[in-house]
Amino acid sequence: MRSVKSRLLQEKIAKLLMQLSGIIITGSLFFIVGTILYKGLPYLSWDMISKVPQGGFYIGKEGGILNAILGSLYLASASTLLATLIGIPIALYLNIYVKKGSSLARSAKLLFDVLFGIPSIVYGAIAFSIMVFLGIRASLLGGIITITLLTIPIVVRTLDELISTIPQDLRHVTASLGATRWETARVMIKYIKPGLFTAILLAFGRAIGDVAGVLLTTGFSDNLPKYIDEPTATLPLAIFFQLSSPIPEVQGRAYASALVLTSIILIIVLCSHILASKQKKHKI
Known part of the structure; x- marks a missing residue:
């Protein structure tokens, strides 16, 4: 009887702790978003989104963050494209051409787990060393190198988890039909397409x-990014520089910039959830 009561008490405590954790996490999310909305929404305007910084923008005068918005989009798009082109063949090789459970497969997955957890400032320092060796100055290209190195482990580990969910029967069927490993890889990519996106x-x-990763490598510029070898502004750096100002209006613009960045990330998260739900339906 005591053991039953003890288990019931443990279950209640565990349930209470999980509920408290959920409340704390949800409350933190609403607090962060609410703070950004409260402090940034009054300073958000079409001029701020559609114009580049004018003279004295960082001391409260006219201008906007269009340069940072475009710089972030260029940087993220190019680096994600490169990381995808590099990461997909690596993930396929580890799951198709390398024997499952071999020392090479285990070592490679452990390596990418470690790379996944390395702070982004370390990638920035490594990329900066590469730039110095190649004679590349702080620019959009330097930022692309940094963020590509940062995102390759994300792509590889995510695809590795997706490929592990593919039924073994699918692989056996393709093998029984005489398909090559490359043809099997194409079938697997088609199966996990929503998860790939x-x-x-x-x-x-x-x-x-x-x-942190782009702090040393992209530089900063008030101009629109035109060439890959020129310094480029990004939204995170724009927020950092504006928050460093003692002028309240400039700090308010920093929160407005954070609101723009948060909105972009929110759209990305919603799209990923929609694609994940499609992946689940596809499995069913």
Whole structure:
């Protein structure tokens, strides 16, 4: 009887802790979003979104953050594309050409797990060293190199998890029909296509929101990004520089910039959830 009561008490405590955790996380989310809306919405305007910084923008004068918005989109799009082109063959090789459970497969997955957890500032330092060696100055290209290195582990590990959900029967059927490994890979890519787009969106969301990695490599410019070898503004850096100002209006613009960045990431998250639901339906 005591053991039954003890288990029931443990279950109630566990349930209470999970509820408290959910409340804390949800409350934190609403607090963050609410703070950004409260402090940034009064300063958000069409001029701020559609114009580049004018003279004295960072001391409260006219202008906007169009340069940072476009810079972030260019940087995130190019680096995500490169990470996808590099990450997909790696994930397929580890799951099709490498024997499952082999030391190479285990070592590679452990390596990408480690790379996944390395802070972005470390990637920035590595990319900066590469740029110095190649003679590349702080620019959009430098940022692309950094964020590509940062997002490759995200793409590889996400695809690795997706491929592991593919039924073994599908592989056996393709093998029984005499399909080559490359043809099997094409079938697998088609099967996980919705999940593949989810992985790409997750990498894009990480790329567009990173600040530490690009702090050393992209530089900053008030001009619209035109060439890949020129310094480029990004939204995270624009927020950082504006928050560093003692002028209340400039700080308010920083929260408005954060609201723009949050809205972009929210759209990405919603799209990833829609694609994930399609992936589940596809499995069923």
